[in-house]
Amino acid sequence: MLLVLEPALEEKNIERVVRTLEELGIRAEIVRSSSQVVVFVHSDVRALPTHKFSQIDGVARVIRISSSCPLVTMNTESSIEVAGAKDVRVTIGGGAPPALIAGPCSVEGLEQILELARRVKTAGATMLRGGAFKPRTSPYEFAGLGAEALSYLKEARRLTGLPVVSEVMSCEQVELALESVDILQIGARNMYNYELLKEVGSTNKPILLKRGISATIDEYLHAIEYIMLAGNNQVILCERGIRTFEQRTRNTLDLSAVPLLKSLTGLPVVVDPSHATGKRSLVRPMSRAAIACGADGVMVEVHSTPDKSISDAEQAIDPAELQKIAMDVSHICKSLIAIDEAESGLSCAQPAEVRLVAAASSQSSG
Amino acid sequence: MLLVLEPALEEKNIERVVRTLEELGIRAEIVRSSSQVVVFVHSDVRALPTHKFSQIDGVARVIRISSSCPLVTMNTESSIEVAGAKDVRVTIGGGAPPALIAGPCSVEGLEQILELARRVKTAGATMLRGGAFKPRTSPYEFAGLGAEALSYLKEARRLTGLPVVSEVMSCEQVELALESVDILQIGARNMYNYELLKEVGSTNKPILLKRGISATIDEYLHAIEYIMLAGNNQVILCERGIRTFEQRTRNTLDLSAVPLLKSLTGLPVVVDPSHATGKRSLVRPMSRAAIACGADGVMVEVHSTPDKSISDAEQAIDPAELQKIAMDVSHICKSLIAIDEAESGLSCAQPAEVRLVAAASSQSSG
Amino acid sequence: MLLVLEPALEEKNIERVVRTLEELGIRAEIVRSSSQVVVFVHSDVRALPTHKFSQIDGVARVIRISSSCPLVTMNTESSIEVAGAKDVRVTIGGGAPPALIAGPCSVEGLEQILELARRVKTAGATMLRGGAFKPRTSPYEFAGLGAEALSYLKEARRLTGLPVVSEVMSCEQVELALESVDILQIGARNMYNYELLKEVGSTNKPILLKRGISATIDEYLHAIEYIMLAGNNQVILCERGIRTFEQRTRNTLDLSAVPLLKSLTGLPVVVDPSHATGKRSLVRPMSRAAIACGADGVMVEVHSTPDKSISDAEQAIDPAELQKIAMDVSHICKSLIAIDEAESGLSCAQPAEVRLVAAASSQSSG
């Protein structure tokens, strides 16, 4: 941490700043340039609030260098195991095969969700998603079947074994969902809802925390810290697009967030190309890209007859398209494994001049 | 096209609007709702400027439905062939193996570019990039060696055969570059520089047109139209990140633009993960993602000793990392071909219930 | 509303769409162009959810022309009266003198808030703001004194008469706040927290609803609709800056939202230049601008010794600066009244050529 002091501060006041820190048991050092005096804090002060420092007389500005999310950054590469019914256990993250989380935007009825659960499983899905409580921009749009939908999801899990992911929007809904939902989802609109984060942080369920509509990576890290500080380390991250000026897609999918978040947190990161793009035709190419840059899974909206979906119809795909995505995921995964193997060979001994990589074959003599 | 008429327009004035259109040889129809009168234009008016319609008395608003970029949208899926030296010909787009365009941000000297050209070729690059004229935010930063750099690039092409991509920023520079550069690059800062677009549109060189720093897809399409209208159809597009609120990356790489641009234009689309992310560690994962979602190539900044690069040091990779990216490109390409083959099989006859896609193997019994 | 039909739909299917609408009692008309068939809905369907239409067989796309926020748009220009203690009543909106809502970011103690309440009142404030529950990006930052702070605010109201504005973040906090708070504030992070909006919509307190961090005007209108639909029409809007790429200010204050929101809703609109800019030196000029473009008030963070503020120190002003802002508000208000008077004169009869507006005095003969 750096404390930039006020300009033209008297010598005795500069020393008082250091003394104040020392009284708090903090080691610090004065650094002077021609135009500024700065205090370097040598001790680890990540757990202390910023105002402890900004309040000190003479301090003009506080610059944190080290992490302010100690729990997130201390987390090591980790996988999360999720149990469904019928002894099904799905591992996400930590090098496990990518999860394929699929299902309808909203649970529309018992028959619908049972049929769809069967079909997405057949197509290759490893988890079932389905909205019971839906946050809707307009109060006149369909807001989900609520508790009724939860019981349908439970039945779908019983029949297929697939673990269930579903969103909760209030503390009351968390309680209702605990029995029927295997992963509690916090939607993009609630990433800053700190009361809710603390609530799900006090459960022992894995949490799928979506990045906020226009949340910075740093705000996202802090939201995870809220959940972890409440005692729950099982957090799955989800890049779902950020809001930009571009209007051809619903949001802008920020795929560089995937390797960035993985290196910053070690937590599993999945990608939701359905909400990110809002366009059916982009779900498949963006799923491919997500897996290629290291995502631990994709989460897609599937509907038996997408055009009839009560909500978000424009972005839902059908089970046949899901099957293709499952195939994509499998093939791209294999190629990533092949790359890893080739790379260990490469780094061992091979003289660089010898390798003639296939991409070079786009050159030909005329 | 729809012409929304002014509210409470008198009947004779409504009819006059239609008559005015008819006099221009345009077929139109009046549609009335309880609150609005709208004129539907049935004729193809894409090539007519909007003000021809907004100027008509009684017209409150003009809504274009069909394309205002006829040349771009009439373009069919196409590849572009680029010639280097030594009979080397590289095809980009149209299903050709992805191009790997690599080289330094700036040409720093003859020796540097010759050594680097050799090394990127060995590592798998199919084209050489190198800045002769550099647009720099600050007038005090290194702005390129200019005409001198062009002669070095020419020599690098002669020795390696690699076609050369280099940026031009003014009409004068276009003229200077014609002899030594095989693809004229228009940088993000100049996407709206219509004088320059017309100038390169009048050459017979392929143009690599980068998307503007915060250009919408629609503005990007219009910029291509400028080049095509000047007579040059050989346009290669380049997604290089857009400006957003996120500060952890230099820009936000908008990969969904890749399949979107390909479907809208049929033109080759490459991705520049170096400028998009501004972070060396993200260049490789984003190159993988780019290829996976259908990009026709990637363009990356390479430096022998990246930390010593005069410009953009933080995002340059070394030739060893480039070689790994070449390998990635090759492997992911193969997996895309395998997917295509599997898919044609899939769509033929196979009963969906039988397929148990590999991704499902992340489920195990406990 | 327009229903764009699927391309190449058979005639009988087109007619079936219209019949389906008719069965729902909705009047509609078919419009054909060379490339598209569109159904115009003539009836008022604003209160019906979009999926009622998108679900109809053959409908490819639904375009709403008229408002989907009937309660917000039916609202007429209106003022809201807020009662403090000691028979103090403050009117906001509807042409009343601008409100000046001032106080600390956080209530830090009883003495602090009592002293500050007295000082901001003396300086010209008409309402007191003070955070009891603080949403903080980091869980390690000071999150407010909670219920304790509410009792201090109550005491501050009792002593000064000033109505109290304070933020609530959960249904539980709404209940706690009802007794001591006169305007319930919903912060920017909770604009999409629909459960909370419904909760405050069911109270009879005026609500100050801040625009979300990156909320569009349309999403903002829908959030108001949630509150109104729950029965509460007393909504005060607050522009507090939106998130953009610019990093010199904390957010970008979108002042054009002020006249826009006033014309769209008729509700009172206040501006928060403290959170918008995050810079003490910009609070005063932006307060002036807010009043000049028609805001019904400004809401500013004040601290006795701003540099010591526990939270948001960089943007707090001191009471002396508040007094200057109160003076600004008063003077600019007077000039707006003078303009109104001059304008009524102007529009009456005055020959335009005669008026030599003062601004022209910047011309002089050399």
Add this chain to the structure above:
Amino acid sequence: MLLVLEPALEEKNIERVVRTLEELGIRAEIVRSSSQVVVFVHSDVRALPTHKFSQIDGVARVIRISSSCPLVTMNTESSIEVAGAKDVRVTIGGGAPPALIAGPCSVEGLEQILELARRVKTAGATMLRGGAFKPRTSPYEFAGLGAEALSYLKEARRLTGLPVVSEVMSCEQVELALESVDILQIGARNMYNYELLKEVGSTNKPILLKRGISATIDEYLHAIEYIMLAGNNQVILCERGIRTFEQRTRNTLDLSAVPLLKSLTGLPVVVDPSHATGKRSLVRPMSRAAIACGADGVMVEVHSTPDKSISDAEQAIDPAELQKIAMDVSHICKSLIAIDEAESGLSCAQPAEVRLVAAASSQSSG
């Protein structure tokens, strides 16, 4: 400037960094914390390019603290005098009455511009704007009458005396415009066109440099530096809205940039509410706000019959509305002067308790 050294650098290498700096005549000091070694540069190195430092062996990162735009930041509060015809001289900035720059988006013909010039002058304009060369998103839209328009503008200046502001987009156009244009405008699309900035920097005309569509304040400062470094200090800045996600306005007018730019540069700053909002009804309220927060002028699009404007019809106002804006500017200016006077009184002696600011009159006893 701070040089962050590579982690775990050997002592002799750390010392070599400092020695290398000393050889360049630069004074520096080593600062060690538990986790990092940093070199503080004490000398003024603002004029040196960053790569001089990033190239030094062992330097991991360069952080500039002081300005990298020495010419801009050394500039002191200054006004610019612009000469029209007939001995008319208009001063802009430095406390002069706000400039009112008005005229059509495009010069459409001689008669049009002459009539409009007369009418805007009568309405209170102090300068005439009019596009001869128009940058248009689509190549099919009207791009201006070019050199012909320049001769019309010259004639308009001769008749009214008003100085003329017009945009140039290429070096060739600069030459053409020198004779007939009094202020050369660089449009938002060309703020990054460094060749053009250097060109206008080598003229002796005042330059009106618009902020780029999504330019940061810092990039804007560097663009000014380009002009000043070429020898021209007469730069007028113009905030014209930035690109954000909000779609209800054409751009988002960033008025906080006005006081920010004035404090950073001392240069005159004008505001263009026409392009910023793209909505006729918002031009007047935003002009008021601009003046209230300290703008040195506003620049608005005026058309005799706005709905017939060939370009940008939706945002043009008519001369009657301009006259109202001129009146607004005059009244708000007077109120700012009254505030200044009251404030000097206020700061002298007045006991704070005595002042009862008018805004407090919104409180009444019930």
